[in-house]
Amino acid sequence: MTNKAHQNRAPGFGGFLGRLRAMITKEFKQMRRDRMTFAIMIGVPVMQIMLFGFAINLDPRHLPTAVALADHGPMGRSVVAAMQTSRYFKVTRQVGTGAELEPLLQSGEVQFGVEIPPDFSRRIARGDTATLLLLADDTDPAAVGGAVGAIDTIVRQGVNRELRGALAMRRDTSTPIVDVVVHRRYNPANETDKVIVPGLLGVILFLSLSINTGLAVTRERERGTMELLLSMPVSPFEIMIGKIVPYITVGAMQSAIVLLSAMWLFDVPMLGSPLLLLAAIALFVVAVLTIGYLISTVARTQLQAMQMTIFFFLPNLLLSGFAFPFRGMPDWAQMIGEVLPLTHFVRLMRGVMLKGAEFASLWQDFAALAAFTAVIVVIGLLRFRRTLD
Amino acid sequence: MANDTDIAIRAEGLSKRFGDFVVVEDLNLTVKRGEIYGFLGPNGSGKTTTMRMLVGLLEPDHGRGECLGLDIRTERDALRRRIGYMTQHFSLYGDLTVEENLEFVARIYNLPAPVKTAQDAIRELGLEGRGDQLVSTLSGGWKQRLALAAAILPKPELLLLDEPTAGVDPKARRDFWEHIYELAADGLTVLVSTHYMDEAERCHRIAYLAYGKLLASGAGDEVIGNSGLSVWEVSGDPGDLSDLAANIRDEEGISMATPFGTRLRIGGPDKNALDHATQPYRDDSRFRWEPSPPTLEDVFIHLLRDAQDNRAVAS
Numbered sequence: 024m025t026n027k028a029h030q031n032r033a034p035g036f037g038g039f040l041g042r043l044r045a046m047i048t049k050e051f052k053q054m055r056r057d058r059m060t061f062a063i064m065i066g067v068p069v070m071q072i073m074l075f076g077f078a079i080n081l082d083p084r085h086l087p088t089a090v091a092l093a094d095h096g097p098m099g100r101s102v103v104a105a106m107q108t109s110r111y112f113k114v115t116r117q118v119g120t121g122a123e124l125e126p127l128l129q130s131g132e133v134q135f136g137v138e139i140p141p142d143f144s145r146r147i148a149r150g151d152t153a154t155l156l157l158l159a160d161d162t163d164p165a166a167v168g169g170a171v172g173a174i175d176t177i178v179r180q181g182v183n184r185e186l187r188g189a190l191a192m193r194r195d196t197s198t199p200i201v202d203v204v205v206h207r208r209y210n211p212a213n214e215t216d217k218v219i220v221p222g223l224l225g226v227i228l229f230l231s232l233s234i235n236t237g238l239a240v241t242r243e244r245e246r247g248t249m250e251l252l253l254s255m256p257v258s259p260f261e262i263m264i265g266k267i268v269p270y271i272t273v274g275a276m277q278s279a280i281v282l283l284s285a286m287w288l289f290d291v292p293m294l295g296s297p298l299l300l301l302a303a304i305a306l307f308v309v310a311v312l313t314i315g316y317l318i319s320t321v322a323r324t325q326l327q328a329m330q331m332t333i334f335f336f337l338p339n340l341l342l343s344g345f346a347f348p349f350r351g352m353p354d355w356a357q358m359i360g361e362v363l364p365l366t367h368f369v370r371l372m373r374g375v376m377l378k379g380a381e382f383a384s385l386w387q388d389f390a391a392l393a394a395f396t397a398v399i400v401v402i403g404l405l406r407f408r409r410t411l412d
Numbered sequence: 413m414a415n416d417t418d419i420a421i422r423a424e425g426l427s428k429r430f431g432d433f434v435v436v437e438d439l440n441l442t443v444k445r446g447e448i449y450g451f452l453g454p455n456g457s458g459k460t461t462t463m464r465m466l467v468g469l470l471e472p473d474h475g476r477g478e479c480l481g482l483d484i485r486t487e488r489d490a491l492r493r494r495i496g497y498m499t500q501h502f503s504l505y506g507d508l509t510v511e512e513n514l515e516f517v518a519r520i521y522n523l524p525a526p527v528k529t530a531q532d533a534i535r536e537l538g539l540e541g542r543g544d545q546l547v548s549t550l551s552g553g554w555k556q557r558l559a560l561a562a563a564i565l566p567k568p569e570l571l572l573l574d575e576p577t578a579g580v581d582p583k584a585r586r587d588f589w590e591h592i593y594e595l596a597a598d599g600l601t602v603l604v605s606t607h608y609m610d611e612a613e614r615c616h617r618i619a620y621l622a623y624g625k626l627l628a629s630g631a632g633d634e635v636i637g638n639s640g641l642s643v644w645e646v647s648g649d650p651g652d653l654s655d656l657a658a659n660i661r662d663e664e665g666i667s668m669a670t671p672f673g674t675r676l677r678i679g680g681p682d683k684n685a686l687d688h689a690t691q692p693y694r695d696d697s698r699f700r701w702e703p704s705p706p707t708l709e710d711v712f713i714h715l716l717r718d719a720q721d722n723r724a725v726a727s
């Protein structure tokens with residue numbers, strides 16, 4: 024009898040709690056020992072709070088604007104001044120003619136172009152309706168929305184300031200003083216999917232390719248095959264190329280699927296050169312594959328490689344201008360964004376597909392991607408351990 | 413002193429630590445060309461770590477080493493082309509077939525006609541018709557034979573085998589060793605670690621490691637002779653023998669008291685001290701005492717016990 028009671032010392036609920044406690048303490052201890060996982064579990068929310076809280080701004084201000092002021096009267100100057108003080112616009116360029124605005128928009132140097140015709144002041148003084156043309160780069164609809172909504176009021180404020188003396192009565196007349204014409208460029212119907220789809224290719228390529236090369240190397244470490252591989256006459260460079268090349272074909276297939284559905288299902292236009300597009304995709308594919316390789320030289324396990332990839336992917340997603348307006352971010356966030364590969368890829372894709380941009384206006388993004396890749400390759404090769412230490 | 417070209421492995425003062433844990437300490441080792449050299453010692457004694465240093469997979473903290481006249485730190489690339497290494501844990505690709513694995517190895521070493529080389533190796537292995545089988549589905553014995561075939565595919569001059577026969581049945585082990593002898597007869601040098609005594613006896617020379625230190629080395633009978641060990645074999649009732657072992661184990665002069673089948677083997681490095689310690693039990697009518705020549709296993713047990721005692725004193 025006593026023996027039996029002993030065997031079953033903690034029956035029922037007490038036994039359940041005891042086992043539960045054993046399980047929970049064990050899991051906690053294991054979680055704490057896996058430093059990398061723990062760091063990333065803490066690091067991801069911290070990063071997200073920082074980026075969402077401080078970097079991302081859905082109603083961006085101070086967007087770069089080029090002005091073609093042909094009007095020599097007081098009204099034009101007053102309107103430009105009103106735009107400056109509105110905080111939506113920041114005049115970064117003054118050009119002579121309206122024709123010069125287009126290339127600036129295409130290269131992405133400015134978000135807006137404003138053309139004020141020569142007869143602007145004269146028409147107002149005569150009691151006619153003057154016109155003002157606002158060109159908006161709508162490949163980033165979230166960025167331009169606020170400014171486009173506010174432009175009428177801003178122009179009106181600028182003009183009112185100069186309606187003095189004999190002109191003061193015009194403030195109340197029913198004839199409109201200025202007719203503001205807004206041209207949305209590159210996405211005239213303001214459709215979000217057309218803008219999202221080209222960048223989405225970058226997101227897909229980034230995630231699937233960098234995770235896969237990351238795993239391909241750490242898998243060898245985890246399974247023990249790395250020990251034999253390293254004892255054979257094969258160099259880190261050869262191992263890297265071997266890991267990367269197969270996934271280039273995967274990247275090519277993914278790109279084909281996304282691009283074809285972009286054109287057929289979402290009617291995304293293809294205004295630029297397909298060759299330029301392919302060059303951008305090829306460069307980006309190599310860039311993200313090398314990221315995966317670099318991660319695999321740091322991560323010890325496949326799980327760590329996955330987590331590190333996500334950790335690096337998050338700022339790319341949030342700071343690249345893909346999901347949120349790039350120009351809405353504070354300077355520090357834009358600086359981080361400038362070194363992230365997805366930022367340049369999104370610009371290249373939008374530039375070629377939606378704006379029909381040429382290499383001449385895109386070369387900086389190509390150069391940035393190439394430089395990024397070169398740096399990652401060098402670090403990856405230096406970091407690759409030829410020993411098991 | 414042998415000529416340098418006769419030496420396959422020369423290590424001087426090799427040391428390796430992981431964190432604060434010294435895994436290999438001041439290890440000296442000389443292996444001649446064409447020799448089958450056995451590496452023995454309990455688990456965790458540093459056999460794998462030493463082999464990894466010798467093939468350039470781990471950076472030694474101290475000391476220097478040469479394999480085939482090539483420095484293990486600075487001439488790794490040349491070394492890698494001339495040595496074969498069979499890892500303790502199977503390290504070919506389970507998700508590739510037998511033929512794909514061998515072809516991969518052949519290509520990495522730039523062997524001519526890699527496909528034919530792989531197919532020839534499969535035939536020699538006796539795996540005809542199974543070249544298309546995924547390696548993960550092979551049995552343990554076949555995996556080991558395949559791993560050996562892969563290691564010797566590029567015709568290395570030096571072969572390091574880390575517990576190649578662990579967990580393999582006796583017939584497969586015999587075949588394996590026959591193969592090793594054939595290779596050695598062709599001039600290949602082999603460094604092989606093992607836990608099996610019969611395999612230790614098959615080696616031309618052996619080294620015994622414990623706690624990262626080399627405790628003894630030489631030909632089998634040299635190791636036995638140098639130990640100075642004397643052994644009594646005691647027979648009697650198993651229960652009585654187990655009591656006797658417990659009583660006598662810690663006596664001064666006794667460094668081993670191990671059951672061996674129905675007998676107990678008792679030994680010590682000093683014949684006089686051993687006889688003195690066993691004296692009170694030798695007239696016990698329940699036991700029959702007979703002097704017995706020490707075996708390699710006796711010597712290893714004795715060496716390990718000695719090393720344990722020294723560690724205990726040192727710490």
Ligand SMILES: Nc1ncnc2c1ncn2[C@@H]1O[C@H](COP(=O)(O)OP(=O)(O)O)[C@@H](O)[C@H]1O
Nearest residue numbers: 430433435453454455456457458459460461462
């Ligand atoms: N990478 C490592 N990090 C920490 N300890 C290690 C590492 N590799 C081996 N060890 C330790 O070194 C000791 C010797 O290991 P090993 O050389 O594998 O011995 P053996 O092959 O003789 O069994 C063991 O205690 C093992 O736990």
Ligand SMILES: [Mg+2]
Nearest residue numbers: 459460500574
């Ligand atoms: Mg080992």
